[in-house]
Amino acid sequence: MKAKKSILSMALATAVCISSITGCSSDTATRTLASSNAFGNLNLSVQEYQKLYSNSEEKDQFKALTLLARSQIVAGDYAHANESINEMFSKAKNDVQKDQASIVLAMMQSKQGYTDDAIATLKDVNYKALPRQALSYFLILNSNINNLQFQKTKNPENGIYAFKNQATLLKLVDSKNDRKKVIEKSVSILSAIDEKSLASALSRSNNEIDKGFYEYSIISRTSNDELKQNLLNDFAKRYSDHPVTEVVHIEPVDEQDNVKESNSIANVDSKAIFTLPENAKIAVLLPLSGRFAPSVGEPAKLGILTALKDRNIKANVVFYDTNKESISQIVATLKANGTKLILGPILKPEVTALNNTGIKIPSIVFNESETVRPVNQWYFDLGPNYEGSIAASKIFADQKQSAVVISKNNDQNAKRSATAFKHTFAKTKLTSNFCLYNSASNAKKELSNCPLSEVQAVYLNASTNDAVSIKPIIPATAQIYLTDKSYMGLNNSSSEFALKGALLGDMPWLLTDSQLKESFMKSLPKANPQVQKIFAAAYDSVAFAYSIEQLANNSEDVLHGLTGDITLGQDGLIETSPMWVELGKLR
Known part of the structure; x- marks a missing residue:
């Protein structure tokens, strides 16, 4: 079964031509556009999107034009972007397409520093009628623009509005990683707003999710540790399922419990700790051939071998080339041969693939996983x-x-x-x-x-x-x-x-x-x-x-x-x- 792509990270699936996009036929352009989203990731150059638009059929021209205008804005070619946006408005066949043209216009206005104009443009968009991907794009853009305006003017209403767009976006995302990004962004925006304005927003709100975010932001500023813990204790009881608890561990403390005096013990799940016996079998998963070998696989292998030699460790270390064997094939071998620890991989897709196997063996990897991480996996962040x-x-x-x-x-x-x-x-x-x-x-x-x-x-x-x-x-x-x-x-x-x-x-x-x-x-x-x-x-x-x-x-x-x-x-x-x-x- 193919993994479902998340809204925030969905990439455009583009057809590959033998030489370049300039040699693509109109049929290829049609297939490329059919698999693309007007507000998905930009994977081609401005010239390639221009050629894609020129070769597109009439039914795909508006989508191709949207991609072209966005690529021109990203490239800083505002003169041609403005021409493309004007053409989008002229080719728009309905109100939804007109709103999509307005979104791209606001994007350009924001890039040029005209945040007031961008905000005014987006206010006229009927976002509730937008397709799901366009709506996601609108909410991110609207949030970012209002947050910029808040930083410039210090008007808390802009900050509150930036947060509300993130809160609405949260309803559209489903992957754990995407939800974490949106929640952290929401918390970050609110952290810059003064407490008085947050209290006012809290008193006006009828939305439990919004109220929870406001309350958490106010509580997090409390300088008295004991008072802060009591407030968090109350928060956890009243908002047990609030999104903020997905990224911040808030556990209600029973006042009758005897709190262990264990300041000397690290706050780590005991299941995350492992012991390596003497002569333990250790598997190292690295790209030891192919294009990532010189820059990734070989330096990692050298580091591990040097450490084993310097520490005089007699472990049974076996290297696996992830460029020659799939992660699932390697894991099947490791489950059967008594491996006690996995070191690697480094590339994020391989780390994700490792965790998707449901591996139970302790591991130390060199990138953050995009899926659920096993409790006994530790990682270095080298990014x-x-x-x-x-x-x-x-x-x-x-x-x-x-x-x-x-x-x-x-x-x-x-x-x-x-x-x-x-x-x-x-x-x-x-x-x-x-x-x-x-x-x-x-x-x-x-x-x-x-x-x-x-x-x-x-x-x-x-x-x-x-x-x-x-x-x-x-x-x-x-x-x-x-x-x-x-x-x-x-x-x-x-x-x-x-x-x-x-x-x-x-x-x-x-x-x-x-x-x-x-x-x-x-x-x-x-x-x-x-x-x-x-x-x-x-x-x-x-x-x-x-x-x-x-x-x-x-x-x-x-x-x-x-x-x-x-x-x-x-x-x-x-x-x-x-x-x-x-x-x-x-x-």
Whole structure:
């Protein structure tokens, strides 16, 4: 049975032509459009969508035109996008299509910074008549635009309206991962609204879901821990099935219960802890051939073998090539041969495939699953989201009250990191601003409107060369924070001294020279930061597997790994804290 695609992550199924889309026939265009959604993911270039529109039949032209206009907006080609939108209005055959054209128009207005116009455009849309996917798109867009307006004007009504769109969207999503994103977004939006406005919205609301979100947001601000626990206790009793409980563990506490004094014990489900016997059979699932082998499989294998050698572990380790055998085939073998632990995989689809088998063997993987995670599975987060969250936490810990995030416009990983930074920083009730650049050589002009003189901290998510070019633009009054993207592991290099004074958060093993680091650099001299992360996490996975019981028995205990200080996080996350150093100082 095929897995059902979620609304938020549904990708466009596009036909593949022998050469390129320019060689597709009208029949191919028809088949492509038939399998596409006008408000689904954009998988083609503007030129390809233009050709798709030119080759489309009359019945598919409006859908093709919608995709073309959206791609033009994303590419920043507003002149042609405006022409396409005008054509959408002229070709609209009914009110629903006119509303869809208005949605695309609002998208462009928002991208151009005309949030007032975008809000006015969306107010005239009869969203209740929209098809399901278009409605989902409308709600996300409307929420984002009103949230932007709220950040600009501080008008709480915009923030409340942004939240309400998310709450409505929640009724449309069904996958656990999608629901989690929408709920977390709702909580984040409300966290930035003042308590008085939330209390007013609560008193006016007749919707139990909305009321629960408002109440939780108000309760979460309570500084008195005892009072906060009592309020959460009451909340859990009155809203036992509220969506917020899907992402925040709220359990009512019976006042008659004897609360165990177990502060020294980590708050981890006992079923998540495992013990490895001597000579345990360990299976390692990695792409050891194919295109992901050099950048993913080989550095992970090297990390695991190095860790086993350094720790003198005599486990029976067997490597499985996920490029040659399917996950289900490998799992069938593991269930039968007495495997006690699985290390890997790394690629997200493979992690999801592993969990879809219903595996019961403990595992340590290197990506977050998109489906339900087994209770005895732990994972490293090696993605840019985690990097951005760590930077935000560090800046808040340093008591900086304002921050700007600078990242490259066409770098999707940088955008993900910046978004995670903003989300994490917002939890502190502080706000941050985005500033994007296209070329470091022209950054001074492109960042001229960035409020750098008004902030205390700048998170610069850029390559080493770009960071060196942009640093002189940033006033000395603002502390610069960098993460591993700006550092290739070469201590005291010319680029490091060009970034003198900036704080860098990276893996300890790269920030201090050692025999291990020297050996790695010789084995993989061209390794980028992501490859370095994979090697270090794979190395640490071995130490973690043999230390998990000790970490679970004492919440204050940490494992000093290559990736940083390791602790047991929530929901299976292996938390890693990087080392922060001031560049330009000898180490």
